[in-house]
Amino acid sequence: MSQPTYIILLGAPGAGKGTQAERLHERLGLTHVASGDLFRENVSKQTPLGLLAKSFMDKGELVPDDVTVRMVMERIARPDCARGVVFDGFPRTEAQARALDAAFAREGKRLRAVVLVAVRDEMLVERLTARWSCPTCNAVYNLLSNPPRVAGQCDRDNTPLVQRDDDKPETVRRRLEVYHQQTAPLIAYYRAAGLLREVNGAQSIEQVQAQIVQAIEEA
Numbered sequence: 001m002s003q004p005t006y007i008i009l010l011g012a013p014g015a016g017k018g019t020q021a022e023r024l025h026e027r028l029g030l031t032h033v034a035s036g037d038l039f040r041e042n043v044s045k046q047t048p049l050g051l052l053a054k055s056f057m058d059k060g061e062l063v064p065d066d067v068t069v070r071m072v073m074e075r076i077a078r079p080d081c082a083r084g085v086v087f088d089g090f091p092r093t094e095a096q097a098r099a100l101d102a103a104f105a106r107e108g109k110r111l112r113a114v115v116l117v118a119v120r121d122e123m124l125v126e127r128l129t130a131r132w133s134c135p136t137c138n139a140v141y142n143l144l145s146n147p148p149r150v151a152g153q154c155d156r157d158n159t160p161l162v163q164r165d166d167d168k169p170e171t172v173r174r175r176l177e178v179y180h181q182q183t184a185p186l187i188a189y190y191r192a193a194g195l196l197r198e199v200n201g202a203q204s205i206e207q208v209q210a211q212i213v214q215a216i217e218e219a
């Protein structure tokens with residue numbers, strides 16, 4: 001079997017990483033690993049990890065690196081990740097990026113590309129506050145640009161849609177600050193490693209997807 005493909009989607013909250021990662025899953029068969037979804041699953045099951053994570057998530061802060069790295073590494077070791085992974089929301093700090101590099105070096109794995117989905121802050125705030133998602137399958141909708149077929153219901157499984165607690169305006173602002181302080185430095189980190197590709201995330205979902213696929217194919 002060929003080497004698994006590992007892609008990172010980098011970008012601020014609301015840039016569309018989750019939507020794009022779901023489509024990459026359908027198109028290229030890569031498993032979508034979203035650290036935020038893993039934390040939310042733990043929160044809803046009230047695991048010890050979930051209780052710890054919730055205290056950070058509610059404030060728009062990052063969960064500590066060590067627990068985040070352990071959770072993501074356990075996830076990508078599962079058999080459904082054998083063909084490859086699209087990381088969404090991970091890594092989010094330089095320490096996480098270094099931990100991922102070290103783990104990949106130990107295991108003989110290679111990152112294929114890091115695709116930055118670039119969107120300016122005003123648009124991010126607009127998108128995040130219009131975002132609703134399905135608590136069953138994690139599908140994400142936007143009431144303005146990507147509404148569900150039936151108002152308030154998931155297209156796939158008819159579950160009533162919910163708004164995330166951390167998509168409230170004050171928390172959104174804090175999450176964007178945290179992105180600029182702690183995650184944006186990864187742009188330089190991966191550029192220096194020769195892995196960074198950039199796409200304009202302010203286009204339609206289809207246009208962004210086409211550019212991401214092109215960026216991966218050229219990597």
Ligand code: AMP
Nearest residue numbers: 035036056057061062063068089090092
């Ligand atoms: P997201 O769904 O990616 O916006 O993540 C929601 C929240 O989960 C973030 O605001 C953080 O509190 C937490 N989180 C998700 N991914 C990470 C990560 N890689 N490192 C630390 N905290 C994270």
